[in-house]
Amino acid sequence: MKEKNEIRKYEQIIGYDAHVHLREEDMTKLVIGDTLHQFGGCLAMTNLKDPADNPKKLAEYWRFIFPLISRDRKFQLAMPLMLTKNVTAETISQSSPYTKIVKWIPGTTSTNSEMGLSFSDLEKDFSILEAIQKEKMFFSGHFEKAFTDKGALIPLKYQEEEALFLVEKIRKNFPDLIIVFEHISSKAGAKFFLANLEKMACTITLHHLILNDSYLYKKYSEKINPFFYCKPCLKSEDDRRTILELAFSGLENVFFGSDSAPHPLFKKEADPPAAGLFSAPILMAALIELFERHGKLPLLENFTAINARKFYNLEIPEEKITFLKSNWTIPETISNGNISVPVLLGGTELKWKQKFK
Numbered sequence: 001m002k003e004k005n006e007i008r009k010y011e012q013i014i015g016y017d018a019h020v021h022l023r024e025e026d027m028t029k030l031v032i033g034d035t036l037h038q039f040g041g042c043l044a045m046t047n048l049k050d051p052a053d054n055p056k057k058l059a060e061y062w063r064f065i066f067p068l069i070s071r072d073r074k075f076q077l078a079m080p081l082m083l084t085k086n087v088t089a090e091t092i093s094q095s096s097p098y099t100k101i102v103k104w105i106p107g108t109t110s111t112n113s114e115m116g117l118s119f120s121d122l123e124k125d126f127s128i129l130e131a132i133q134k135e136k137m138f139f140s141g142h143f144e145k146a147f148t149d150k151g152a153l154i155p156l157k158y159q160e161e162e163a164l165f166l167v168e169k170i171r172k173n174f175p176d177l178i179i180v181f182e183h184i185s186s187k188a189g190a191k192f193f194l195a196n197l198e199k200m201a202c203t204i205t206l207h208h209l210i211l212n213d214s215y216l217y218k219k220y221s222e223k224i225n226p227f228f229y230c231k232p233c234l235k236s237e238d239d240r241r242t243i244l245e246l247a248f249s250g251l252e253n254v255f256f257g258s259d260s261a262p263h264p265l266f267k268k269e270a271d272p273p274a275a276g277l278f279s280a281p282i283l284m285a286a287l288i289e290l291f292e293r294h295g296k297l298p299l300l301e302n303f304t305a306i307n308a309r310k311f312y313n314l315e316i317p318e319e320k321i322t323f324l325k326s327n328w329t330i331p332e333t334i335s336n337g338n339i340s341v342p343v344l345l346g347g348t349e350l351k352w353k354q355k356f357k
């Protein structure tokens with residue numbers, strides 16, 4: 001029997017995905033539709049095979065992505081400049097008319113980040129941060145430290161926590177720098193964030209809200225399950241609950257960024273597997289289900305559609321998005337014949353389905 005007050009329809013202002021990987025070439029054409037259907041804008045990451053670390057490369061990527069968006073659609077597309085070893089203070093000021101965001105992924109932390117400025121390089125020399133602050137740009141950071149100063153690997157689950165001393169140092173040295181703590185995933189990270197709310201925002205992914213590290217390893221084994229392997233990695237149940245609380249905090253500088261990061265199946269099955277989860281097809285449906293289950297549905301519009309836009313000074317669109325309660329099974333993969341991409345939680349069911357006009 002249906003409950004008396006059960007909601008069957010959910011409507012809100014169309015969301016903004018503040019952190020998504022749309023990739024390049026045929027992969028983009030395969031995955032971009034999922035973002036375009038559910039969101040009215042996104043910050044498309046530029047850690048391409050050749051990272052967009054100057055205005056020319058940014059323009060090239062823009063020219064590739066933009067024609068894939070329907071012309072009769074208002075879509076708020078933004079792209080960050082990638083902070084690689086090639087970026088100088090001059091590159092920052094040259095890029096400032098084109099983007100307001102500089103993205104740092106420490107070298108070798110994530111996909112195509114080999115060129116990224118290393119953790120120790122940034123630690124040694126803050127001059128680039130001075131340039132970012134001077135241009136009033138946003139410093140968007142993947143705050144993970146992968147290796148100790150002696151070169152030993154730091155266990156995945158501690159990599160975010162181990163990076164916090166650097167964020168703290170940056171905060172102290174550049175009180176006016178606007179920092180975005182991307183895909184915050186740990187209790188330690190959340191504690192730091194809550195103690196430093198001034199000129200700081202954080203993004204939260206779907207997967208860190210709904211999954212813990214029991215998914216990260218294969219059953220009865222220490223082997224990583226590639227289909228739940230991403231960076232920052234899934235953390236303990238305690239961490240997950242803390243991040244959930246942060247998402248439900250109602251704070252204006254906390255917003256959604258999926259970090260949806262597609263990889264072809266063969267790369268996920270390789271040894272070592274590629275890090276990244278392709279969550280784009282399920283984002284809004286899974287978020288509605290999660291927020292509804294916790295009685296927090298009234299907070300979802302701010303989390304997904306309002307907060308990020310206010311933070312990045314974007315217009316709030318009028319376009320609405322509608323979901324109806326209707327079960328559907330998440331496909332295992334999406335494919336164009338050549339590439340097959342595993343979908344997060346493929347084969348399981350969701351309760352909400354998008355209604356297209």
Ligand SMILES: [Zn+2]
Pocket residue numbers: 019021045259261
């Ligand atoms: Zn990312």
